[in-house]
Amino acid sequence: MARKPGKGRSEGSRPKNGAASRKLEGLAQAVVEMARKKKDPEVLIPARVLSNVAFNEKTRHIEMGSAKQSRNFFNYGQAKRFMQTLLVGSKCKELVERGKTASIRQIYYMSKHSIKGTNEKTFDDQNESDPILEDLEVALDSLREELHVFADTRGNLGGPITLIDAGNTIDCTATGSAGYAVPSIVEPDVIQFKKCEARFILHVEKATIWRRFHEDGFWKEHQCIVSHGQGQPARGMRRLLRRMHDELKLPVFVLMDCDPWGYYIYSVIKHGSINLAYESRRMAVPDAKFIGVSAFDYERCEMSDDVKIELDQNDIKRCKQITEYPWFADRRAWQKEIQKLLQNGFKMEVEAMISKDLEYLTKEYVPAKLKDKKQWLD
Amino acid sequence: MARKPGKGRSEGSRPKNGAASRKLEGLAQAVVEMARKKKDPEVLIPARVLSNVAFNEKTRHIEMGSAKQSRNFFNYGQAKRFMQTLLVGSKCKELVERGKTASIRQIYYMSKHSIKGTNEKTFDDQNESDPILEDLEVALDSLREELHVFADTRGNLGGPITLIDAGNTIDCTATGSAGYAVPSIVEPDVIQFKKCEARFILHVEKATIWRRFHEDGFWKEHQCIVSHGQGQPARGMRRLLRRMHDELKLPVFVLMDCDPWGYYIYSVIKHGSINLAYESRRMAVPDAKFIGVSAFDYERCEMSDDVKIELDQNDIKRCKQITEYPWFADRRAWQKEIQKLLQNGFKMEVEAMISKDLEYLTKEYVPAKLKDKKQWLD
Numbered sequence: 169m170a171r172k173p174g175k176g177r178s179e180g181s182r183p184k185n186g187a188a189s190r191k192l193e194g195l196a197q198a199v200v201e202m203a204r205k206k207k208d209p210e211v212l213i214p215a216r217v218l219s220n221v222a223f224n225e226k227t228r229h230i231e232m233g234s235a236k237q238s239r240n241f242f243n244y245g246q247a248k249r250f251m252q253t254l255l256v257g258s259k260c261k262e263l264v265e266r267g268k269t270a271s272i273r274q275i276y277y278m279s280k281h282s283i284k285g286t287n288e289k290t291f292d293d294q295n296e297s298d299p300i301l302e303d304l305e306v307a308l309d310s311l312r313e314e315l316h317v318f319a320d321t322r323g324n325l326g327g328p329i330t331l332i333d334a335g336n337t338i339d340c341t342a343t344g345s346a347g348y349a350v351p352s353i354v355e356p357d358v359i360q361f362k363k364c365e366a367r368f369i370l371h372v373e374k375a376t377i378w379r380r381f382h383e384d385g386f387w388k389e390h391q392c393i394v395s396h397g398q399g400q401p402a403r404g405m406r407r408l409l410r411r412m413h414d415e416l417k418l419p420v421f422v423l424m425d426c427d428p429w430g431y432y433i434y435s436v437i438k439h440g441s442i443n444l445a446y447e448s449r450r451m452a453v454p455d456a457k458f459i460g461v462s463a464f465d466y467e468r469c470e471m472s473d474d475v476k477i478e479l480d481q482n483d484i485k486r487c488k489q490i491t492e493y494p495w496f497a498d499r500r501a502w503q504k505e506i507q508k509l510l511q512n513g514f515k516m517e518v519e520a521m522i523s524k525d526l527e528y529l530t531k532e533y534v535p536a537k538l539k540d541k542k543q544w545l546d
Numbered sequence: 547m548a549r550k551p552g553k554g555r556s557e558g559s560r561p562k563n564g565a566a567s568r569k570l571e572g573l574a575q576a577v578v579e580m581a582r583k584k585k586d587p588e589v590l591i592p593a594r595v596l597s598n599v600a601f602n603e604k605t606r607h608i609e610m611g612s613a614k615q616s617r618n619f620f621n622y623g624q625a626k627r628f629m630q631t632l633l634v635g636s637k638c639k640e641l642v643e644r645g646k647t648a649s650i651r652q653i654y655y656m657s658k659h660s661i662k663g664t665n666e667k668t669f670d671d672q673n674e675s676d677p678i679l680e681d682l683e684v685a686l687d688s689l690r691e692e693l694h695v696f697a698d699t700r701g702n703l704g705g706p707i708t709l710i711d712a713g714n715t716i717d718c719t720a721t722g723s724a725g726y727a728v729p730s731i732v733e734p735d736v737i738q739f740k741k742c743e744a745r746f747i748l749h750v751e752k753a754t755i756w757r758r759f760h761e762d763g764f765w766k767e768h769q770c771i772v773s774h775g776q777g778q779p780a781r782g783m784r785r786l787l788r789r790m791h792d793e794l795k796l797p798v799f800v801l802m803d804c805d806p807w808g809y810y811i812y813s814v815i816k817h818g819s820i821n822l823a824y825e826s827r828r829m830a831v832p833d834a835k836f837i838g839v840s841a842f843d844y845e846r847c848e849m850s851d852d853v854k855i856e857l858d859q860n861d862i863k864r865c866k867q868i869t870e871y872p873w874f875a876d877r878r879a880w881q882k883e884i885q886k887l888l889q890n891g892f893k894m895e896v897e898a899m900i901s902k903d904l905e906y907l908t909k910e911y912v913p914a915k916l917k918d919k920k921q922w923l924d
Binding site: 280318324336342343347350376522 | 727
């Protein structure tokens with residue numbers, strides 16, 4: 169069943185490049201307007217503090233609340249940050265207008281200079297400019313990618329999908345032995361889906377495991393996309409998973425190590441992260457399912473004790489932390505899973521499955537997991 | 547000038563897949579032979595110790611000497627390592643025969659088991675199996691990639707080269723906004739060069755800088771390949787640079803941060819690494835040139851003081867270490883460069899060039915460097 173995404177939908181959901189530009193202009197215009205009216209110019213920034221973050225039970229997103237902080241020009245404590253906000257905003261505007269993109273480090277170098285007639289620098293280091301960029305994202309309700317700022321590139325995929333990336337048509341069944349490299353900016357003005365014959369997405373933790381699936385012909389046999397994020401997936405990979413899920417209606421299955429870090433990576437893909445709660449709405453995939461490795465698999469799959477890796481104090485502490493996150497706390501199956509991990513006293517890697525046979529993971533373990541909904545953790 | 551690599555040459559330099567298999571068999575056969583003759587079975591392993599590593603002034607490779615260590619079966623202190631060597635060898639043989647590859651972690655899981663009738667494990671952790679694999683590489687004079695073992699995948703490239711990777715024809719002018727993902731295994735049985743119109747290779751340190759060059763159309767304008775290794779390049783990238791240099795006769799230029807770590811990464815690309823000296827012969831590119839960023843560029847390019855990052859104690863210590871490495875010690879220009887860095891008291895990133903203008907790096911700095919041989923460090 170080839171699925172050609174309807175033209176209407178993909179155009180409809182495409183944030184126009186002009187939108188970011190208009191939002192940036194709007195921010196500046198409002199400041200000019202206030203100055204003209206002899207009011208103290210201010211910028212309103214949604215509060216990026218833990219107390220303004222909550223788990224939305226209905227959407228199952230980690231979301232920001234509605235609290236806002238104002239940043240004023242005629243306020244000794246806020247004037248510098250006010251100036252920095254407008255400065256970074258103007259650099260983003262420049263990027264959008266020149267049709268260029270820059271990394272957060274490059275934004276820092278572009279924005280840093282001495283203020284005329286003083287020895288004062290606009291920024292002392294990147295720790296100052298990064299949060300300003302995040303402020304802008306929430307204030308304008310735009311992802312940084314829409315402001316033409318890119319993050320780390322990390323993650324690859326393979327499978328029966330053809331996409332257009334920066335004008336290049338890319339058939340992801342034929343991108344070589346490391347797969348298609350997912351860029352940082354995957355917004356619809358850069359990446360369009362041309363054709364998709366995949367039925368679902370399997371997202372794995374590591375490149376080495378991805379290679380196992382790729383080499384064993386998994387995506388061909390199961391008509392699916394296999395992706396990896398080299399650990400915690402970068403923003404580009406998360407956003408692309410979300411877009412493929414939404415626009416191509418592909419279910420997402422997640423395969424991670426059986427340890428608290430694997431569980432947490434899954435939860436970031438599914439619900440979003442606490443740090444960057446404002447982006448969940450655009451990046452999280454609340455329907456994603458965890459298919460393994462589960463702490464119950466040790467007995468179920470009759471593993472040998474060669475695969476046990478003892479939990480250390482750090483693992484145990486992290487288990488206790490994540491048990492209390494609302495998105496794990498309200499799920500009985502997850503509470504059982506974490507309890508079982510602690511009770512086992514050992515963690516397991518996805519690679520553990522290879523101790524049975526090189527192909528056990530791709531020919532038996534995952535196919536069986538995919539077939540049996542009772543094995544999924546939600 | 548399109549360069550089609552001559553068929554004769556590329557076939558001639560192609561290590562046959564069968565070669566690794568034969569070498570592994572030879573190792574086992576020799577052991578069987580010794581046992582038949584009632585001799586103590588032994589394996590000879592070139593000594594991977596610092597005292598057996600030297601810098602070859604003529605080839606400009608970091609090379610291993612000829613010292614060997616024997617590993618005997620009837621020796622209480624060596625029997626376990628003898629067994630491990632043959633065990634990992636047999637797993638590599640299995641991989642080669644099944645036409646499969648595995649990561650070093652996967653090799654560990656494949657090889658680990660309890661020895662029959664005992665509680666003794668063949669391996670306790672991966673720290674035991676990794677050096678055994680390195681032993682096998684040197685003993686058989688094969689890169690691990692030829693033994694079908696893969697390492698990290700890291701690094702991308704773009705430019706006018708068409709290659710065949712695992713049967714897929716890949717035009718590296720059209721691989722999307724993150725470029726062609728260089729796999730871990732790039733041996734000629736996996737990757738063949740089909741067509742190359744590039745005149746040289748520019749290798750940069752980071753993905754974010756690569757994107758700058760890619761976006762600014764550098765490889766198109768200068769008819770070259772631009773690659774990055776996400777920091778210290780992984781084996782796959784180094785080996786591919788070497789193959790492109792050898793087989794396609796492409797000069798290699800290296801652009802790194804101006805700090806001791808940037809200098810060192812350059813030296814690994816050029817001469818090889820101390821740890822894995824035995825692979826230099828297959829991976830190092832002794833003709834590679836360092837084109838920047840140089841400590842002299844601060845004044846030469848009239849940079850503002852915004853780009854200065856103060857050297858810390860660690861940087862200063864590292865500078866002193868690398869000054870004494872023979873491949874830096876015997877080069878006057880490098881001694882001057884390192885002295886200048888220490889005298890400046892600050893380092894600079896490649897991104898520093900962006901403080902002038904977003905395109906200064908790709909439109910002025912690097913083109914000027916490439917034109918002026920006097921600016922190259924060798």
